Structure formats: C-alpha cells, structure tokens
Amino acid sequence: MHVPFRIATASLALVAGTTGAGLAVIGTADAAAPHPHNVIYLLGDGMGRTHVTAGRERFYGAHGKLNMEKLPVVGQVSTYSVEKNSGQPGSGDFKPNLVTDSASAATAWSSGVKTYNAALGVDAKGTVKATLMEAAHQAGLATGNVSTAEITDATPAGQMSHALARGCQGPTYSASACQDTTITGSALPTSDVRVTPIADQVARNNTADVILGGGLARFDAADEDALKASGYAVLGSPASQTVATKSDLSGATGQKVFGLFNKGNMTIEKFKQDNPGSVQAEEPTVADMTRKAIDLLQARSTATGGKGFFLQVEGALIDKRSHANDAAQTLQEIKAFDDAVKAAYDFAQADGNTTVIVTADHECAGFNIIEKGTFTNAEATTPPANADAVNTANSSVLARPTGGSKDATRSTGILNAPGATNANNFAPATFRTPDDAAAVTDGSADASLWLTYLSGNHTGADVPIFAFGPGSKRIGAEIDNTDLFGIMAKAAGLKVTR
Numbered sequence: 001m002h003v004p005f006r007i008a009t010a011s012l013a014l015v016a017g018t019t020g021a022g023l024a025v026i027g028t029a030d031a032a033a034p035h036p037h038n039v040i041y042l043l044g045d046g047m048g049r050t051h052v053t054a055g056r057e058r059f060y061g062a063h064g065k066l067n068m069e070k071l072p073v074v075g076q077v078s079t080y081s082v083e084k085n086s087g088q089p090g091s092g093d094f095k096p097n098l099v100t101d102s103a104s105a106a107t108a109w110s111s112g113v114k115t116y117n118a119a120l121g122v123d124a125k126g127t128v129k130a131t132l133m134e135a136a137h138q139a140g141l142a143t144g145n146v147s148t149a150e151i152t153d154a155t156p157a158g159q160m161s162h163a164l165a166r167g168c169q170g171p172t173y174s175a176s177a178c179q180d181t182t183i184t185g186s187a188l189p190t191s192d193v194r195v196t197p198i199a200d201q202v203a204r205n206n207t208a209d210v211i212l213g214g215g216l217a218r219f220d221a222a223d224e225d226a227l228k229a230s231g232y233a234v235l236g237s238p239a240s241q242t243v244a245t246k247s248d249l250s251g252a253t254g255q256k257v258f259g260l261f262n263k264g265n266m267t268i269e270k271f272k273q274d275n276p277g278s279v280q281a282e283e284p285t286v287a288d289m290t291r292k293a294i295d296l297l298q299a300r301s302t303a304t305g306g307k308g309f310f311l312q313v314e315g316a317l318i319d320k321r322s323h324a325n326d327a328a329q330t331l332q333e334i335k336a337f338d339d340a341v342k343a344a345y346d347f348a349q350a351d352g353n354t355t356v357i358v359t360a361d362h363e364c365a366g367f368n369i370i371e372k373g374t375f376t377n378a379e380a381t382t383p384p385a386n387a388d389a390v391n392t393a394n395s396s397v398l399a400r401p402t403g404g405s406k407d408a409t410r411s412t413g414i415l416n417a418p419g420a421t422n423a424n425n426f427a428p429a430t431f432r433t434p435d436d437a438a439a440v441t442d443g444s445a446d447a448s449l450w451l452t453y454l455s456g457n458h459t460g461a462d463v464p465i466f467a468f469g470p471g472s473k474r475i476g477a478e479i480d481n482t483d484l485f486g487i488m489a490k491a492a493g494l495k496v497t498r
Contacts (some may be wrong), residue, residue, distance in 0.1 A: 037308040037470070037493035038301075038354035040344040041109075041484075042068075044337045045102060045155060046319025048363030049076075049464050055334035057369075057449050061434040066334075067342040068358045071466035078462050078480045079362045084116040084182055086124040098460040102319070103166040103482055105361035106158025112485030120154065122194060123163035126183040129234060132488055133159035133310060135206050139494055142255075142300040142309035144293040145208040146176050146264040148286050148336075149316035150215025151327070152198040155361060159312055160208055161201040162193050170199030170218045203227050209255060210296050210311075212289040214262040216243055227258050235259030246284040246369075249292050255300040268317055268329050270337045287339040294347050308353075310492050313340055322364035325453040327429040328416060328442070330367070348469050355469035355491040357484070363461040366454020370428055373445065376452050378426035379411035390393055417443035428452045 044051070056066045081104035087093040094284050100108075101117040108114060111129035122128055137143045147156040152169040168178035172361045178195040179187050188195045202211065203223035211232075219238035227234050233254040236244035244259040246406055252259065267280035275281055284292075297309035315337025321329040341358050348354035370376060377383055388394035412422045415429040420443075430447035432440045467475040471491035471498050479487075 013478075018136060037491065038298075038310070038348075038351065038494045039488050040290075040307075040311045040313065040348065040356045041488060042290075042313040042315070042337070042341055042344060042356070042358045043155065044315045044318045044334065044358075044360050045149070046322045046362060046364030046458070047315070047334065047337070047360035047463065048367060048459070048461050050367045050369060051318060051322070051330065051334055051360075051363070052464055054367065054369055054449065054451060055331060057433050058331050058431055059335055059434075064434070066338045068338055068466045071345065071356065071358060071468040071472075073467040073475050075465045075467075075476045076462040076478055077359055077465050078478065079485070080107075080114075080460060081105070081108075081117050082114045082124045084124060084180075086114070086116070086496045088114055088123070097261070099458050100362050100460075100481075101166075101458065102154035102361050103158065106155045108481040109484035109488070110158045112482050114482060118166045119164060120158050120166055120198070122164060126164060126180075126194065128162045131159050131207070132485055132492075132494075133312070135494055136310040136492060137209075137491065139205050140305055140307045141492065141494075142158040142210075142297040142304065142307075143208045144210035144297050144309065145213075145214040146210075146286065146293050146312065147314040147316050148454060149213060149314065149320075150218060150265055151211055151213040151260060152202065152218045152251055153265075153316065155314045155316065156213060156312070157202070158197045159207065161198045163196075163198055164188075164194045166198075168195060168197055169215075170197030171220045171223070173197055199223060204230070206230055209257075210293045211258045212249070212261075212284075212293060213314075214260060214264055215267040216218060216260040217258070217263040224310065230256070232256040232258040236486055237260075243279075243283075245282040246288060247282070249284050249288065252292065252296070255296075255303060257296055265316065265320065265360050268321065269332050270329055285339065286313065287343050289313075290340040290343045294343070308492065310488075311344075313344070315340060319361075319364045322367060323456050325365060325456055327367075327431070327451045331431065341383065345468060353470065355467070355471055355488075357465065357467045357472070357475065357491075359465040359484075360463040361481075363459045363463055365456055366450050366459050368454065370450045370452055372430075372450050373446055374450070375406055375411055376426065376428065378452075379406050379407050381407045414443050414445065426452075475498065 032262050079100045079207045080098050081100040083095040083097050086095040103120050104115045110131040113123045113129050115124045145156045154166045164180040164183055173190055199218040203214050203226045221239035221363045224238040235248040236242045244261050261283040267285055272281045293311055301309045317333040321333055344356050348356045409424055412425045415427045428450045430446045431442050433448040433449050436448050465475055474487050
C-alpha cells in the first residue's frame with residue numbers, strides 16, 4: 001500500500017534549480033512538536049526477510065531474536081523503482097521497474113519520489129529533489145551519515161548529493177560516469193550539481209555534520225581544504241591518502257567530524273577478526289561508528305539550540321557479500337549491523353524522544369533457508385516435473401522430466417565444507433546454530449542452518465521494517481519506501497514543503 005504524503009507541511013521546495021550554489025530547501029522545526037526530536041534510520045543494504053531470519057537462527061537460535069526484532073513495531077516495505085523518464089505513481093506516464101537498485105531506493109526515502117536505477121536526489125525526469133537530510137540541516141538539527149561502504153556510494157550519497165548517475169563519485173569529473181543524455185537530451189555544463197562528482201558535493205555542501213565510512217580515494221587535497229574551511233575535524237587525510245583509525249574515531253571531538261577508514265569499502269568483520277595485526281583491523285565497526293556519531297550529534301544538538309539530530313546508518317556489506325553468494329560473511333555482516341541497531345536502540349530507550357527505524361533498500365540474491373539434507377533445483381540433473389497428476393490444467397508450461405538426483409558437477413557436497421572447491425558448485429552452505437549439539441560444526445551435514453542463493457543480483461521482494469519511538473506506529477503493515485520520507489520528517493519534528 002502506498003500512503004500518500006500528508007504531513008501538516010507537505011515536503012521540500014527547491015529554490016533556483018540545479019546548480020550547487022542555487023540549491024536550497026525550506027525545512028524548519030515544527031513549532032507544535034516537543035523538542036529535541038532525534039531520528040536514527042538504519043538500513044542493512046540488501047537485507048531481506050530471510051537475511052534477518054538466518055541471522056537470528058545462526059547467532060541466537062530458532063527461539064531467539066536479533067536486536068532489530070526486539071523493536072515493537074514491525075511491517076514491510078515495497079521497494080520498486082521506475083524507468084527513466086517515468087512519471088510518479090498514479091500519473092499517465094508511470095513505468096515501474098520492479099527491481100530497484102540502492103540509488104533509486106535511497107532517493108525514495110531521502111526525497112520522497114520514485115526514480116530510475118542509478119539516480120540520486122533527482123526524479124526519473126532528472127529534476128533535482130531536495131533531501132530529508134538537507135531539510136534537517138537547514139532546520140537546525142545536527143545531521144550524520146555513517147556507512148561501511150564508500151561514503152560516496154549510493155545509500156549515503158542519497159542524502160547528501162544529486163546525481164544523474166551514481167557512478168559520478170569522484171575524485172574527478174568524467175563525462176562517461178556523470179552525464180546521462182537519455183535524461184537531459186544534451187550534456188549538462190559541469191557546473192550543474194547533477195554532474196558534479198559526489199565527493200565534491202559532500203566535501204562542500206555541509207549537509208552532514210558527522211560523516212563516517214569508507215571511500216577515502218574519492219577525495220583529494222582540495223576536498224580536505226574545503227572540509228577544514230567548513231569547520232570539520234578531518235580524521236586521517238584525503239591529501240596524503242592516510243586512512244583514519246578506530247583510535248582516531250575514539251578521540252574525535254568537535255561539532256563537525258569527517259573520518260574515512262578505508263580507501264574503498266570498509267573491511268568485512270571476519271577478515272579483521274582473523275588478522276588482528278592488519279591495517280584493516282584498525283577500522284571501527286559499524287556499531288563503533290554509530291555510537292560515536294550519536295555522541296557527537298547529541299553534543300552538537302545541545303550546543304546549537306537543542307533541536308535534535310537526524311542520523312542515517314548503513315550496514316553496506318550485507319549486500320556486497322550477498323552479491324558474492326558468500327553466506328558466511330553475509331551472516332557475519334548481519335550480526336555486525338545488528339550490533340549497530342542495539343547501540344541505537346539502547347540510546348533511544350534511555351533518551352525517550354528518539355525514533356529508531358530499521359529496514360533495507362532491497363533484498364539481494366534471493367537468500368533462502370532450505371530443509372536440512374535437501375538440495376536445490378540448481379543442483380539437480382533436471383528441473384522438477386511441473387505437471388499436476390490430478391489436474392493437468394494446472395501446468396502452465398510444457399511438462400519436463402522429473403528431477404530427483406544431484407548433478408555431480410553442480411553439487412559436489414556442502415559449499416563451505418572442506419574440499420568443496422568446485423567453482424561450478426551450487427550446493428548449500430551449512431552453519432551450526434546455538435540449538436545444535438556442541439560437536440556440530442559449520443560445513444557439516446549435521447548443521448541445522450542450510451543456506452542457498454537464487455542469484456547474484458537484487459530481487460523485487462518487499463523488505464522488513466522495524467521501529468521504536470515517537471511516530472513509529474505509522475510504520476506498521478505495508479508501506480512504500482517513498483512513505484519513509486514523510487514518516488521520518490514527522491518523527492524529526494520537521495516542517496517541510498515540497
């Protein structure tokens with residue numbers, strides 16, 4: 001169900017169009033709402049319902065709960081995007097695309113509009129749409145953006161930039177990466193914000209007061225100068241390409257902090273655990289970054305009038321390991337993200353005036369839990385028969401031979417078991433859970449959690465959503481990802497106009 005956006009003060013208005021200097025939003029604190037209002041929005045990139053279930057069973061057992069599952073309000077979110085040059089839902093030229101990417105999903109909740117895959121902060125016809133974080137910043141809230149991806153990647157960039165193509169990350173302009181003449185007709189001048197590298201925008205627009213994540217290689221010396229001129233404490237150095245460390249983060253102070261801990265995406269937790277002496281082990285966890293961001297934003301809010309804060313947190317590596325069909329690391333990254341959820345939920349429960357929302361941008365890879373000891377169609381010598389022996393009218397395609405045996409090439413055993421090294425292997429990976437006997441190990445046939453993937457791509461499945469705090473009851477049941485824009489604006493006490 002798509003809920004029309006009807007908060008008392010509709011949404012965001014753009015003034016003077018599409019250049020960086022001319023971009024402005026009207027976003028003020030709602031005088032009728034008590035303050036401060038804090039909103040912490042956490043998303044597990046690529047995290048579908050089965051990801052959550054598998055994470056729960058792996059780490060807490062069948063009767064346990066992830067931290068996100070302890071939040072009292074539960075619902076689901078539709079995630080579809082639209083084709084290029086499409087109108088919005090309900091218009092005559094509406095053309096849905098049933099499988100979104102992270103950029104169009106981020107634009108949906110950040111700007112409240114449907115757009116095409118790869119677009120950030122613009123609608124499907126290329127019109128710039130201001131973001132919720134821009135509105136929060138203009139209204140005087142402290143703002144933060146945390147991700148384990150490059151901070152210029154789709155999800156974090158969706159709140160802090162406007163781009164025709166998500167690949168326009170920086171550090172330099174490239175027409176092939178930044179222009180899209182199927183939208184604009186002809187190439188835009190490089191002064192247009194829509195083709196300005198995302199790193200340039202992030203370093204200069206002051207949208208987020210606290211910026212923590214990866215992607216140092218996207219920034220250069222000029223960006224560092226711009227950040228410092230705007231009052232940021234810069235951890236590490238874009239100029240020298242020195243990554244920040246968790247020690248730098250721990251000691252960070254000030255009202256504005258910029259810290260990037262890897263030149264690219266941040267490192268999976270398993271590698272850091274297995275290599276404690278490595279450079280990567282000096283990266284903070286997403287929970288570390290979340291706790292620090294909350295501390296910094298709360299302090300900034302108090303120092304600047306007490307209007308509260310808006311923080312977005314992304315656990316990006318769930319998606320990246322799902323694309324790779326890497327079940328072991330997918331599970332580990334779900335746990336790491338869920339630890340960040342705990343940090344946010346603990347703060348919100350103690351604070352009493354903070355809304356926490358946990359969801360995903362899309363499901364990735366068709367993650368599935370199958371019955372112990374069984375195998376998938378991908379492993380079978382032939383697909384299963386599709387004829388109904390009682391009523392053949394139920395068969396929608398030509399009958400096929402009955403499957404029933406494994407293909408020796410496509411199913412060489414358990415994927416994460418010793419010796420299962422065939423690159424063509426489509427076998428499940430198996431994992432022990434707290435419910436298993438002590439002697440049961442990962443990769444054994446006795447392990448109770450059997451996991452498979454449908455593909456290496458996104459799917460169109462709805463994603464789960466969990467919430468706590470003021471305004472969270474608006475999230476129950478079925479909503480669309482564009483509805484999150486209005487829900488979060490209301491929860492933050494923002495009076496915004498589109």
